[in-house]
Amino acid sequence: MSLEELNTRIVSCRLCPRLVKHREYVAANPPPRFRSERYWARPLTGFGDVEARLLVLGLAPAAHGGNRTGRMFTGDSSGDTLVKSLYRAGFANQDRSVSLEDGLVLHDAYITAVVRCAPPSNKPTAAEVRNCVKYLAEELRLLRNVKVCVALGRLAFTTYIQLLKREGVQLSRSPVFKHGAVYRLEGTLHGKPVPVLIPSYHPSRQNTNTGRLTQQMLDHVFQKARGLVG
Ligand code: SF4
Known part of the structure; x- marks a missing residue:
């Protein structure tokens, strides 16, 4: 399957009834500030540079962010924080991510999520993660140059580790979630070295408002990633 074929399959998926209902409900009942907008209200594909050496792995689209704009980490505060750090580390051409027409181009980076x-x-429920992770597994097969994976949040991190194990990667010790740690994992994935894994707190509003994650902390994560990809 090509990436285009995979993405065609993703955007038409209706496998999780609860999520299908929710994505359509919020689109039909937007808050006043988005009332004039037409929501995407479908699953989201990954986006970015298909030759990327950096994979950014999020949890799931936000109801009024990606679910509205049609692109992950776009049109909400998580996207603002993430793309600022990507820009400062040289992985993006600009520091804003507000709409499909905003001119954002990722360099050497691809953004995706465990749930679409x-x-x-x-x-998401455990069953919804199980339903959706097959798309991430396929992306990992198709994105041939990934050397570093930044996992945003504990769920993205643990799902990624479980996926590696299912793909046959033998880990002598299972990495634990620790913001900013660098895990050089042994073994191969689809015939290539397993990407270096960096866990990070998710740039959710909850984390940034409470100071658990600052812009500077996220900058450091992507500067580490930059150092590792070269
Ligand atoms: S979350 Fe994933 S598996 Fe579930 S409906 Fe959306 S795209 Fe399909």
């Missing part, structure tokens, strides 16, 4: 539809309260 906006979940209620940003919390």
Whole structure:
């Protein structure tokens, strides 16, 4: 399967009834500030540079962010924070991500997520993660140059580790979630070295408002990634 074929399959997926209902409900009942907008209200594909050496792995689209704009980390505060750090580390041509027409181009980076539809309260169920992770598995096969993976949040991190194990990667020790750690994993994935893994707190509003994650902390994560990809 090519990336285009995979993305065609993703955008027409309706496998999780709860998420299908939610993504369409929020689109039909937007808050006043978005009332004039037409929501995407479908699953989101990954986006960015298909030759990327950096993979950025998020959790799921936000109801009024990606689910509205049609692109991950676009049109909400998580996207603002993430793209600022990507820009400062040289992975993006600009520091804003507001709409499909905003001119954002990623260099050597590809953004994706473990779940493609906006979940209620940003919390997918275990079954929904299981349903959706097959798309990430296929992306990992198709993105041939990935050397570093930044996993945003604990769920993205643990799902990625489980996926590696399912793909046959033998890990002598299972990495633990620690913001900014660098895990050089042994073994191969689809015939290539397993990408270096960097866990990071998710740039959610909850984390940035409470100071758990600052812009500077996220900058450091992507500067580390920059150092590792060269
Ligand atoms: S979350 Fe994934 S598996 Fe579930 S409906 Fe959306 S695209 Fe399909």
